[in-house]
Amino acid sequence: MTDPIRIINEKCVRCGACVRACPFDAITQADRKSFPVIDLQKCTLCGACVQACKFDAIEMRESCAPLTDLSAFRDVWVFAEQHEGRLHSVTFELLGEGRKLAQSIQMKVCAVLLGHQVEPLSKELFARGADRVYLVDRPDLAHYQDEAYAAVLVELIRRHKPNVFLSGATTVGRSLVSRVAVPTRAGLTADCTGLAIDPATGNLLQTRPAFGGNIMATIIAPNARPQMATVRPKVMKEQAPDPTRTGELVVEAMADEIVRARARRVRFVPEVESTVSIADANIIVAGGRGLQKPENFALLRQLAETLGAGVGASRAAVDANWIAYSHQVGQTGKTVCPKIYFAIGISGQIQHLAGMSSSDIIVAINKDPDAPIFKVATYGIVGDLFAIIPKLTAAFQKMLAK
Numbered sequence: 001m002t003d004p005i006r007i008i009n010e011k012c013v014r015c016g017a018c019v020r021a022c023p024f025d026a027i028t029q030a031d032r033k034s035f036p037v038i039d040l041q042k043c044t045l046c047g048a049c050v051q052a053c054k055f056d057a058i059e060m061r062e063s064c065a066p067l068t069d070l071s072a073f074r075d076v077w078v079f080a081e082q083h084e085g086r087l088h089s090v091t092f093e094l095l096g097e098g099r100k101l102a103q104s105i106q107m108k109v110c111a112v113l114l115g116h117q118v119e120p121l122s123k124e125l126f127a128r129g130a131d132r133v134y135l136v137d138r139p140d141l142a143h144y145q146d147e148a149y150a151a152v153l154v155e156l157i158r159r160h161k162p163n164v165f166l167s168g169a170t171t172v173g174r175s176l177v178s179r180v181a182v183p184t185r186a187g188l189t190a191d192c193t194g195l196a197i198d199p200a201t202g203n204l205l206q207t208r209p210a211f212g213g214n215i216m217a218t219i220i221a222p223n224a225r226p227q228m229a230t231v232r233p234k235v236m237k238e239q240a241p242d243p244t245r246t247g248e249l250v251v252e253a254m255a256d257e258i259v260r261a262r263a264r265r266v267r268f269v270p271e272v273e274s275t276v277s278i279a280d281a282n283i284i285v286a287g288g289r290g291l292q293k294p295e296n297f298a299l300l301r302q303l304a305e306t307l308g309a310g311v312g313a314s315r316a317a318v319d320a321n322w323i324a325y326s327h328q329v330g331q332t333g334k335t336v337c338p339k340i341y342f343a344i345g346i347s348g349q350i351q352h353l354a355g356m357s358s359s360d361i362i363v364a365i366n367k368d369p370d371a372p373i374f375k376v377a378t379y380g381i382v383g384d385l386f387a388i389i390p391k392l393t394a395a396f397q398k399m400l401a402k
């Protein structure tokens with residue numbers, strides 16, 4: 001069978017049930033005397049026609065057919081993202097969420113840890129909620145690489161069949177998970193802000209903003225396993241560590257041909273920043289188009305350095321090349337949840353709010369009293385930022401000097 005799906009004319013009675021069942025208008029039938037025809041350009045291999053045909057007249061290549069035995073897939077897996085032996089905090093957030101999901105379907109929470117000489121991190125993963133850690137420890141996995149990491153994860157998924165697979169929607173997570181989802185035929189939903197289990201079906205309910213953040217869509221993957229989701233850092237609460245917790249460490253062997261990659265890491269060039277990364281900052285001082293030119297970000301940096309804060313930016317400022325993309329907050333940037341967020345010369349469009357509105361305290365500084373940012377602000381200052389910021393910085397410097 002060369003095509004992924006075909007109609008077996010010898011069995012087909014030309015009833016047209018498959019045409020009616022196809023949600024993608026991918027099957028046509030000229031008249032009741034003709035056999036239906038599948039348009040492979042439109043077909044998504046969802047399997048609706050196979051289920052609708054009472055005569056077993058539609059055949060799908062085995063590797064493309066919807067899964068029939070979903071019960072073979074067990075446990076909630078969390079990709080334990082680490083860099084130079086330090087776990088990314090999103091791993092702890094996902095372990096916390098993973099525990100809640102796993103408890104509701106009576107399954108285990110497992111962390112998947114890849115790297116070199118990273119075994120000590122398994123203790124931290126147990127303390128944060130993992131029941132089991134799958135460890136692949138090899139020198140060629142010391143640094144993250146798409147190809148090798150994806151190949152190892154695909155192999156582990158084939159070996160152990162997880163029901164749910166969660167990863168942070170970080171640069172690494174976004175790049176990795178899409179490569180894993182295709183060969184494992186997982187159902188993948190990116191950038192989820194909410195996860196739950198449907199008690200009636202056991203399906204993972206994956207909620208994420210859609211249509212520019214105007215609606216929240218809940219997505220299910222009822223015919224695919226694992227159910228895969230990426231979640232942005234800081235959207236979910238971290239599981240507090242319990243150092244008394246222990247778990248099972250499963251060391252997995254991996255054949256060399258699986259880990260072999262075509263790309264080679266030459267060197268790592270860290271971004272040089274005088275202020276804290278916004279992903280870790282408790283205070284963020286963010287600027288937008290109101291700053292007028294890149295040099296004016298120096299004003300914000302001064303305030304940020306005084307407060308030990310990170311510097312954030314709106315997309316308008318990033319698109320204008322005033323500051324690097326790694327500083328962008330919002331729907332297509334980072335989601336942040338600091339204790340204090342200063343929004344300076346930022347209007348507060350919905351795509352920006354999507355990344356910062358859960359901050360504990362929001363201080364907005366804008367010359368337009370009707371700017372939407374004031375609707376979410378805890379404190380608002382209406383005025384010219386060029387007059388306000390130097391005074392604010394001087395006042396904080398004076399206070400902190402005491």
Ligand SMILES: Cc1cc2nc3c(=O)[nH]c(=O)nc-3n(C[C@H](O)[C@H](O)[C@H](O)COP(=O)(O)OP(=O)(O)OC[C@H]3O[C@@H](n4cnc5c(N)ncnc54)[C@H](O)[C@@H]3O)c2cc1C
Pocket residue numbers: 212287288289290291313314315316317328329330331332333334344345346347348349350351352355365366367368371383384385386
């Ligand atoms: C699909 C999509 C994804 C997007 N993703 C993001 C995202 O991730 N993050 C993001 O930020 N945006 C995102 N945007 C863009 C978003 O819609 C806005 O265009 C952007 O946030 C506007 O940035 P801003 O507030 O800096 O600029 P503006 O909307 O131009 O606001 C500038 C503000 O500065 C004020 N101002 C001007 N001068 C002064 C002064 N001297 N003193 C005080 N205040 C002053 C003005 O009153 C104004 O309110 C996205 C858009 C789309 C369509």
